[in-house]
Amino acid sequence: MHLLNKEFDRVICINLLNRPDKKEHMQEKFDKLGIGVEWFHPVQYGFAKEIVESLKPTVNDFPRFNVKTPHEFGAAMSHYTVIKTALLQGVEKLFIFEDDVMFRKDFNEQVEKYMEKVPENWDMVMFYSFMYELKPQNVRVNGRWIKSYLSWSMMANGMKKSAMEKYIELQDKMFQIADRVSFKMPELTDLNIYSAVPTLCIPNKDLGSNIRGDNMNYITTKTILNLGFSEDNFE
Numbered sequence: 044m045h046l047l048n049k050e051f052d053r054v055i056c057i058n059l060l061n062r063p064d065k066k067e068h069m070q071e072k073f074d075k076l077g078i079g080v081e082w083f084h085p086v087q088y089g090f091a092k093e094i095v096e097s098l099k100p101t102v103n104d105f106p107r108f109n110v111k112t113p114h115e116f117g118a119a120m121s122h123y124t125v126i127k128t129a130l131l132q133g134v135e136k137l138f139i140f141e142d143d144v145m146f147r148k149d150f151n152e153q154v155e156k157y158m159e160k161v162p163e164n165w166d167m168v169m170f171y172s173f174m175y176e177l178k179p180q181n182v183r184v185n186g187r188w189i190k191s192y193l194s195w196s197m198m199a200n201g202m203k204k205s206a207m208e209k210y211i212e213l214q215d216k217m218f219q220i221a222d223r224v225s226f227k228m229p230e231l232t233d234l235n236i237y238s239a240v241p242t243l244c245i246p247n248k249d250l251g252s253n254i255r256g257d258n259m260n261y262i263t264t265k266t267i268l269n270l271g272f273s274e275d276n277f278e
Contacts (some may be wrong), residue, residue, distance in 0.1 A: 044079075045076065045077045045078045045079065045151075046151075046154055046155055046158060047078055047138055047154070047201075048078065048079050050136065050138075050158060050201070051136040051137060051138040051201055052129075052134045052135055052136050052137065053081060053129055053134050053136075053137050053138070054078060054079065054080050054081065054138045054140070055080065055081045055082070055083050055125055055129075055137070055138070055139050055140070056069060056073070056080045056081070056082055056083070056139075056140040056141070056142055057083050057085065057118075057121050057122070057125065057139065057140070057141050057142060058082055058083070058084055058142040059084070059085060059086070059087060059142070060084045060085065060086050061086070061087060062142065064250075065142040065143065065250055066082065066142060068142075068250065069140070069142050069144065072144070072146060076146065076150060076151055077151070080140065083121065083124070083125050085117060085120065085121040085124075086117075087114060087117055088114070088116065088117045088120075091113040091114055091116045091117055092110065092113040094113075094116055095108040095109075095110050095113045095115075095116050096110055096113075098218075101217070101219070105223060107217060107218070107219035107220065107223070108219065108220060109220075115220045115221070118220075118221050119214070119218065119219065119220055119221040121221075122139065122197055122221040123211065123214050123218075123221075125137075125139060126139075126202070126207050126210055126211060127211050129207060130204070130207050130208065130211065134204070134207075135203065135204050136201065136202070136203055136204070137201070137202050137207060138199075138200070138201040138202075139197065139199075139200055139201075139202075140198070140199050141197065141198045141199070142250075143198070143246050143247045143250045144171075144198060144199055144244045144245075144246070144247060145244060145245050145246070145247045145277040145278060146243070146244055146277060146278065147243050147244070147276055147277055148276055148277065148278050150243060153243060154170075154243060156187065157187045157188070157239055157243060160185050160186065160187045160188060161187075161188055161237055162184055162185075162188070162235065162237065164235045165203070165235050165236075165237055166202070166203050166205045166206040166209075166234040166235050166236060167191075167200060167201065167202045167203070167206040167225070167228070167234060167235075167236040167237070168188075168200065168201045168236075168237050168238075168239070169191055169194055169196065169199070169200050169225070169236065169237070169238045169239065170198075170199035170200065170201075170239050170242060170243040170244045171196050171198050171199050171239070171242045171243065171244040171245060171246070171266070172191060172194035172195065172196055172238035172239070172242065172266060172268055173194070173195040173196045173266045174193065174194055174195065174238075174266050174267050174268055175193075175264065175267065176267055177189075177267060178192050178193060180192035180193075180229065181238075183240075184237065187239060187240060188237040188238065188239060188240065189237065189238050189240050189268075190229070190235075190236070190237060190238075191225075191229050191236040191237060191238045192229045192230070193226060193229075193230075194225065194226060194229070194236070194238050195222050195225075195226050196222050196225070197221045197222040197225055198244065198246060199243070199244040200225070205234060206228070206234055206236070209228060209232050209234060210224055210225070210228070213227070213228065213231065238268060239268075240268045241268060241269050241272040241276075242266065242268055242269055244277070245266075245269070245274065245277050
């Protein structure tokens with residue numbers, strides 16, 4: 044059994060029903076690594092733009108949704124549904140993948156080393172974090188993990204019940220972009236959230252994005268956590 048399946052009660056990959064090509068690609072990756080996953084297949088909402096335009100924007104802060112990328116609303120709905128369903132079903136530890144992940148070439152070897160080093164008090168682990176810069180709050184706890192702060196991405200994350208509950212609580216207060224919640228959680232909560240350094244995963248730009256279209260900002264601006272670490276290390 045793969046380490047992720049031992050560590051987490053459920054491992055789920057989110058895949059749009061109209062992107063079976065992504066599912067086929069990811070299933071091959073999961074099979075190669077020996078990771079057992081359940082699939083969550085959302086649909087794309089044709090009314091997403093109308094919903095986004097009707098929502099009150101966040102005041103003096105990042106917009107809760109961007110009208111130029113309205114399908115972020117659908118992605119947020121998917122993560123909310125997966126996390127809340129797991130909570131209602133009594134899941135204690137949940138891992139979520141999105142369907143555009145590239146893994147370290149030595150992922151299985153590395154993930155064992157990383158999980159051995161993650162502090163015991165963790166509430167959430169981020170295998171990939173998109174960060175523009177390091178802040179004083181990004182304390183390096185050991186050779187493989189830093190404290191997350193202003194860390195984007197819900198692409199490959201593990202959550203204990205404590206983080207799942209807080210995620211849903213924050214979304215219920217103000218529904219917003221899925222990874223905007225994880226971005227704000229270290230600031231708004233006392234949870235222990237850690238980001239992998241270098242990252243264990245990166246987005247696969249070749250699969251395209253149904254959310255961002257051609258505006259995949261993580262292509263033009265690499266996460267600072269991989270500074271000096273080549274993309275050739277991922278596949």
